[in-house]
Amino acid sequence: MSAGAAPAADGGLRCPWGLSTQDYLAYHDTEWGRPVHGDDALFERLCLEAFQSGLSWLTILRRREGFRSAFAGFRISAVAEFTEADKERLMADAGIIRNRAKIDATLANAQVLAGWGEGELDALIWSYAPDPATRPVPRVLGDVPAVTAESTALAKELKKRSIRFVGPTTAYALMQACGLVDDHLADCVSRHGTA
Numbered sequence: 337m338s339a340g341a342a343p344a345a346d347g348g349l350r351c352p353w354g355l356s357t358q359d360y361l362a363y364h365d366t367e368w369g370r371p372v373h374g375d376d377a378l379f380e381r382l383c384l385e386a387f388q389s390g391l392s393w394l395t396i397l398r399r400r401e402g403f404r405s406a407f408a409g410f411r412i413s414a415v416a417e418f419t420e421a422d423k424e425r426l427m428a429d430a431g432i433i434r435n436r437a438k439i440d441a442t443l444a445n446a447q448v449l450a451g452w453g454e455g456e457l458d459a460l461i462w463s464y465a466p467d468p469a470t471r472p473v474p475r476v477l478g479d480v481p482a483v484t485a486e487s488t489a490l491a492k493e494l495k496k497r498s499i500r501f502v503g504p505t506t507a508y509a510l511m512q513a514c515g516l517v518d519d520h521l522a523d524c525v526s527r528h529g530t531a
Contacts, residue, residue: 340476341523348525352477359397365526371515375457378514379449380410383442385510386501387433402431407442415446441501448498464490465516473522480519483508
């Protein structure tokens with residue numbers, strides 16, 4: 337049976353995934369599902385979701401400051417200038433996930449995005465946000481999809497524009513994390529803005 341919202345230590349109901357650690361609870365209550373705008377901010381989330389592929393989100397969350405430090409705060413213009421020496425530095429950095437394919441994709445994506453106009457990444461990603469009125473409110477975790485038509489279309493468009501390492505599942509995780517969709521469960525305090 338799928339899990340519904342469960343009480344946290346403060347008595348408020350939360351999505352069950354947010355209750356396993358304090359890191360998850362803080363992320364659940366203050367970030368996940370809240371709108372994120374700005375090219376650099378969305379580039380960061382895009383990169384972190386790609387690094388998360390095949391790993392737990394907690395692994396990424398606990399290394400986020402290391403990622404920010406290693407990748408110049410995820411400023412697209414700065415990362416686009418990274419060199420082969422930077423790649424080697426990143427491969428030796430224990431504060432991040434040292435996966436060459438993911439590092440290469442991050443640097444290549446920054447180079448592509450550096451050529452886009454200001455606000456273009458933000459506008460593109462948000463153009464795939466579905467109408468909330470057309471989405472049923474999830475009551476249990478089993479009601480939350482891993483992929484949607486919108487995330488599939490977003491991944492396809494990003495790939496067409498030479499953005500790497502973003503498939504439909506990663507694109508949907510990005511949509512959830514950045515507030516394009518609200519997948520907090522119906523009884524979750526964060527859905528009602530009371531967390």
